[in-house]
Amino acid sequence: MDLEAVRTFVAVAEAGQFQRAAAELAVSQQAVSKRIAALERALDVRLFTRAPRGAELTIDGQAFLPQARELLRVAERAVASVRPGRRPLRVDVLASRGAQSGLMRGFHRAYPEVDLDVVMLFEIEAALGAVRSGAIDASFRAVTAPGHALDEDIASVRVLDEPLQLLTGPAHALAGARSVTLDQLAGHRIWMPGIVPGTEWGAYYDELTAEFGLTIEATGPNFGSDALLDTIADTPALATFMGEHTRLIWPAGHGLRRIPVTDPTPVYPHSLLWHRDNPHPALATLRAHLAATAAGHGAAGTWTPGWVLPR
Known part of the structure; x- marks a missing residue:
């Protein structure tokens, strides 16, 4: 149906x-007559009768009027839902308990008036495709992992370097240590069933193990964080390994140690990715917030893979 x-x-x-x-519509009277005639043909009814004082609604016109008003309201809401600044800012955080989610919670506390739509996309290619198409406005990722170079239309900024910690049970040989070096971890079995080949975190741990001679096992099904904590x-x-900003809760009897x-x-280098032509005004607000509040990156005494963008 022609909305005009x-x-x-x-x-x-x-x-x-x-x-x-x-x-009122800034068109000719002839254009108005043509539009009404076309609408009457589409509906197969007469909507107006000519009267000395102007145009009067027929019974069908009276029945159609409230529906027509509602149709226009629905159309306006549909347009507003995708208009920059009128729809929520859509951001991919990968996981609900990770540092990325924490960054977005901090943004929401600082700017509660900004409507947010937080999504979790698993694969980096899916996230990049969603950024390119406008399905999401931004994504947190580690860039640029081998095989995942960014197109020129995708911008990125490194917003947080998250230190890794060793998570052990109470009977582990290193459970009593106040800190451990990477050299001390050589020979110990580090179990991470969530690592998936081809992902950016998979590439991260591949380089970590190669450079420091670690033993990281990704065997067995990934039943989630609760099963991982039970096993450890x-x-x-x-x-x-567990990110310092990862929020996990476990039973007190587990006696787990974060070292x-x-x-x-x-x-782990977290970067924010977005399309250079994305016009959503809240995206600029998010970038400014992260620039002002994130902990930074590139500190002395830290390690990241060689493929990570420096900024």
Whole structure:
């Protein structure tokens, strides 16, 4: 159905005259007549009768008028839902308990008036495709992992280097350490069933193990963080890596230890990605907030893979 014809019908019904409606719509009276005639043909009814005082609604016109008004309201809401600044800012945070989610919670506390739509996309290619298409406004990722170079239309800024910690159960050989070096981890089994080949975090841990001779095992199904914590608590031979800002809760009886890793401290590089032509005004607000509040990157004594963009 032609929305301009519907809008014209409502204007004539409210004005009571074709000429007055034409003036309000800034079109000719002939254009108004053509639109009404086309709408009547589409509906197969007469909407107006000519009267000495102007145009009067027929019974069908009276029945159609409230529906026509609602149709125009729905159309306006549809346009507003995708208009920059009127729809929520859509951001991919990858995981609900990770540092990226924490960054967005901080943004929401600072700018509660900004509507947010937080999504979680697993694969980097899916995230990049969503950024390019406008399905999302931004994504947090580690860039540029091998095989995942950014197109020229995708901008990025490194917003947070998250230190890794060693997570052990109470009976692990390193459970009592106040900190451990990467050299001390050689020979210990680090279990990380969530690593998936081809992902940016998979590339990160591949380079970490190659450079420092670590033993990282990704065997077995990934049943989620609760199952991982249960296994680490009950198995003295296993430990795992956990981001410093990852928010996890476990039963007090688990006795888990989070131990800083040093000399150097491996840090996971979180960057914000967005399309250079994205016009959403809240995106600029988010970038400014992260620039002002994020902990920074490139500190002395830290390690990142060689493929990570420096800024």
